Amino acid sequence: MKFPSRSLQPVALALVVLVASACPPPPPPPAPPAPVVNTDSIDAANRARAAEAERVRLENEARARREAEERTRRENEARLAREAEERARSAMAAVRAAFATAVYFDLDQSDLKPDARAVLDAKLPLLRANANVRIRIAGHADDRGSDDYNVALSQRRAASAKRYLVDQGIPADRIDVVGFGEERPAAMGTGEESWALNRRAEFEIIVGGETLRLP
Amino acid sequence: MTLRQTVRSRALPLVLGAALVYVPTAGLSAQRQPPPPQGVRIGLTYSPGSRPGLFVLPLRGANADSIRAIVSRDLDFGDRISVIAPDSGATPVGALNYPLYARLGAAAVLQMTVSRTGVHAVLHDVGAARALSVRELPLKDPPFSAAWRMTLHLLADDIERQVTGVAGIASTRVLFVRGGLLWQVDSDGANAAPIAGAPSGLSPAWHPQGYTIAYYEMRDDGTHVMMRDLAAGSTRRISTPGGTNSSPTFAPDGRTLVYASGEDGTDLIAVALDGREPPYRVTVGRGSTNSQPSFAPDGRRIAFTTSRLGRQEVYITDADGANPELLTTSGFGDQLYRADPSWSPDGRFVAFSTQIEGRFQIATIGLRDRGVKQHTVDGINEDPSWAPDARHLVFTSSRTGSKQLWVLDTESGRLRQLTRGPASRMAAWSPRLSAAR
DSSP states (O other): OOOSOGGGHHHHHHHHHHHHHTSSSOOOSOOOOOOOOOOHHHHHHHHHHHHHHHHHHHHHHHHHHHHHHHHHHHHHHHHHHHHHHHHHHHHHHHHHHHHHOOEEOOTTOOSOOHHHHHHHHTTHHHHHHOTTOEEEEEEOOOSSSOHHHHHHHHHHHHHHHHHHHHHTTOOGGGEEEEEOTTSSOSSOSSSHHHHHHHSEEEEEEEESOTTOOOO | OOHHHHHHHHHHHHHHHHHHHHHHHHHHHHHHSOOOOTTOOOSOOOOTTOOOEEEEOOOOSTTHHHHHHHHHHHHHHTTSSEEEOOSSOOOOOSSOOHHHHHHTTEEEEEEEEEOSSEEEEEEEETTTTEEEEEEEEEOOSOTTSHHHHHHHHHHHHHHHHHHHSSOOSOSOEEEEEETTEEEEEETTSOOOEEOTTOOBOEEEEEOTTSSEEEEEEEETTEEEEEEEETTTTEEEEOSOSSSEEEEEEEOTTSSEEEEEEESSSBEEEEEETTSSSOOEEOOOOTTSBEEEEEEOTTSSEEEEEEOTTSSOEEEEEETTSOOOEESOOOOOSSSOOEEEEEEOTTSSEEEEEEEETTEEEEEEEETTTOOEEEOOOSSOEEEEEEOTTSSEEEEEEOTTSSOEEEEEETTTOOEEEOOOSSOOEEEEEOOOOSSOO
16 A cells, blocks of 8 residues: 555554444444554663663773772782881891890900901991991900909900901991990809800990981 | 807806995005006007907996997907907996906906986096096987997097007998999998988099098999089089099099099099199000009009909009009919909008909908918908008908908908898998098
């Protein structure tokens, strides 16, 4: 069937509907015409919404991925920094420990023993890397011998250690020396074991200890 | 008290009881004795080795027993008098029964009476059967205070001077170090206490006039020589900062302080206390330790410890540093390790510590013949300091298991423990003091 014009089509459709419904039973009151719904726009909207959701999802995923990556990167960096710090700290601890190691002496002697030179050499890197640091060397004695003599003897021990460090290039004015005699023992009791521990020179940073640089 | 005296004092109350019967006639017989010939000095003579007996009569009144005990103990600790002071017995009334006291071995009798203002003390010469002296001692200070005790110590020293010709050493004190603080104790062991202000210090020394002391103080930045006025409690630093500054001693004229000072090795430094002359170096140690100076009483020489021979030794030098010489070349002792010299106030001896079989012992050396005498064997004994009588030494001994101060009579060898309680060391015996301050 071919309609003369496109504008007549709804009319023809209505006629067909009327003829069909006018048959045998008495016609009920005419039903309201079924709504003709055009879903194009809805579909389009739905599609658009879906597309938007997809885009957001992808975006979120991407962001999450980026964030995760960023986090991992940051964590790695932090870990590396921590490890570096840890290494530096333990290196510093080692340097400080080497610095704080005492030097020991023979009975009534203030001359450095051969192993004492190695102990003193280990203190040089810290002193060289930190020109602002001032130290104090404290000499001590065991409790044999006269009390007053031991004060002077312990002072000589500290001075021996200082002389060695100065000979290695550390300026003398960065090193104070003091003798405590037998007044501040490291080990109590009598016997060679305690005495040997007490015949010593101890090392202490008195200026610049908070801002040490690693060698 | 020695064993001999203890036995004697137990026997005495019986004899004393019998004595009272004799009193009236004895007094009369004493008065009948002929006067001494012209030109003869009245008094008791003392010869070394013999100890004249002194009977200390019981007395009545406030704190009478304590007064008698303190004075008797002082006289006993002087080691020149044999004190007869029985624990019980009546206080005699009237004239003394001199023959009785002569029979008891007394050359003199001390009769004290407690009055409202103090103590009235009469010293009787038994041989001459008459009173030798009368003393009135005001005892205004609270009983048992330091000043109250000092008054009694001064009486005891005066009695000892009258009986023996040599004043006692009861009116003295000993400075020492306990727990890092400066303490002092009376010569009889009473009154041990930190000095006023409780300063920390080591190796104290007395000014020859007493009441001012020098010592050194250990701080984190070094040791400092200090001077302190005991009465005022004021302190003054003598040394310049840096290095070791230790072991101060006053010259006998009290105007110079000599101490050990140095950064690498120590030398003796002499500092004029009035500041008019610059400090000068006494020793030339060349990096060795030179420490522990002790002046001869004439101020011309100084004994000190040095390591210049590679070991610890005692040397003597002129006070200006000339003529340093080794005090003794004697090969006694196992390590030739000597320290702590102390020059006797009569100039005749130097006391020191010497290591024998690994332990310090007290020895003295006569400066005329350089004869050495060892005075101790038990434990570790070190750091002697002379009493002003040039006869007694105070030193540190570990014989009881802890370091304590002991007093030795170098003539009789008699020993007594001066301090008890926490460890004590670095004793310095004062000159005779005239009052407690």
